Amino acid sequence: AQSVTQLGSHVSVSEGALVLLRCNYSSSVPPYLFWYVQYPNQGLQLLLKYTSAATLVKGINGFEAEFKKSETSFHLTKPSAHMSDAAEYFCAVSGTGFQKLVFGTGTRLLVSP
Amino acid sequence: DAGVIQSPRHEVTEMGQEVTLRCKPISGHNSLFWYRQTMMRGLELLIYFNNNVPIDDSGMPEDRFSAKMPNASFSTLKIQPSEPRDSAVYFCASSWDNSEAFFGQGTRLTVV
Numbered sequence: 142a143q144s145v146t147q148l149g150s151h152v153s154v155s156e157g158a159l160v161l162l163r164c165n166y167s168s169s170v171p172p173y174l175f176w177y178v179q180y181p182n183q184g185l186q187l188l189l190k191y192t193s194a195a196t197l198v199k200g201i202n203g204f205e206a207e208f209k210k211s212e213t214s215f216h217l218t219k220p221s222a223h224m225s226d227a228a229e230y231f232c233a234v235s236g237t238g239f240q241k242l243v244f245g246t247g248t249r250l251l252v253s254p
Numbered sequence: 255d256a257g258v259i260q261s262p263r264h265e266v267t268e269m270g271q272e273v274t275l276r277c278k279p280i281s282g283h284n285s286l287f288w289y290r291q292t293m294m295r296g297l298e299l300l301i302y303f304n305n306n307v308p309i310d311d312s313g314m315p316e317d318r319f320s321a322k323m324p325n326a327s328f329s330t331l332k333i334q335p336s337e338p339r340d341s342a343v344y345f346c347a348s349s350w351d352n353s354e355a356f357f358g359q360g361t362r363l364t365v366v
Contacts, residue, residue, distance in 0.1 A: 184258070184345055184357030185297075231297065238352035240285070241310065244297035 143168045143234040147245035155253050160204075160219040162248050164232030167213065174215040175233040175242065176206055185231065191215060192238070202226070227252045258358035260346050266364045272334040275361045278327055279348030287355060288321055288331050289345040297345075303329065336365045 148163040166172055173192050177185040189200025196208045206217045215232060232245040259278040267273050279286050288300040301311040303323045311321070318337070323329040333340055341364050349355040 182359070184347070184359050186357070187354050190354070239349055239355050240302065240304075240352065241299060242355070243299075246296045 143170075143172060143236050143243045145232045145234045145243060145245040147230075147232050147248050149248055150246065151249045151251060153251040153253065154222045156224055157221050160217070160222045160226065160250065162217040162230050162232075162250065164206075164215045164217065164245060165213050166215060166232075166234045168234055168236055170236040173235045173238055174206075174208060175235070176200065176204070176215075176217045177231045177233060177244075178202075179229045179231065179247075181228075188217070188230075222250075222252050224252050224254065226250060258346055258348050258356055260344075260358035260361050262361060263359065264362045264364075266366065267336055269337055269365055270335045271365075272332065273336045273340075273363060273365075275331040275333075275344050275346075275363070277329045277331070277346030277348075277358060279329070279346070280356055281327065283348035283350050283356075284326070285349045285351065285355070286323060286329050287347040287349075288329070289347065289357075291343040291345060291360070292341075300331070333363075336363075338365045341365050 144167045146165045175190045176188040179185050189198045191198050191208045199205045204219045229247045229249045231247045233242040235242050261276045285304050287302040291297045300313045301321045306323045321331045343360045345360045347355040347357040
């Protein structure tokens with residue numbers, strides 16, 4: 142079985158500051174890991190995914206995440222926050238690719254000027 | 255392509271009524287997923303289809319929920335009878351084999 146835990150339902154940063162959104166996973170098989178972003182009244186958009194290739198994964202909009210097996214973590218980072226990054230971010234895990242994603246509870250990112 | 259299209263975007267219905275949510279996947283995609291998003295439970299996978307065949311419906315909450323995919327370009331999620339606790343945002347997503355799933359904008363269901 143797979144599960145993810147996202148630490149912090151809300152994260153606030155200033156524009157230009159580092160963004161760090163935390164995700165820890167549990168999986169009985171080698172995991173596939175994902176980060177999705179949801180803007181208000183929109184569906185989810187894939188930011189990036191880890192599928193057992195490089196442990197540092199780069200995604201869209203300047204985001205990246207590092208898979209750390211020893212820590213069972215897949216934290217999302219961005220060096221410099223932009224106002225347009227304000228949204229809800231979901232970490233997800235699967236043991237079988239994209240077919241059955243288990244999502245975390247989400248972290249709302251607030252960016253202040 | 256217009257992306258995954260869901261209808262209606264908003265639905266308000268009275269308890270006990272039948273509700274049908276609709277989804278048109280991206281043309282050429284062969285997998286379709288129905289998710290439900292609530293404050294209490296977050297995003298949950300209800301059911302997914304591959305090549306129009308239901309593969310896993312273990313997330314369907316109870317018999318009041320049913321989903322169909324009569325062809326590659328259309329799927330429905332039906333709730334009968336509806337209850338207030340079914341109020342949520344329902345998302346449909348589609349993908350080609352084991353590639354990225356693209357989500358629709360969702361249907362916000364309110365059962366009063």
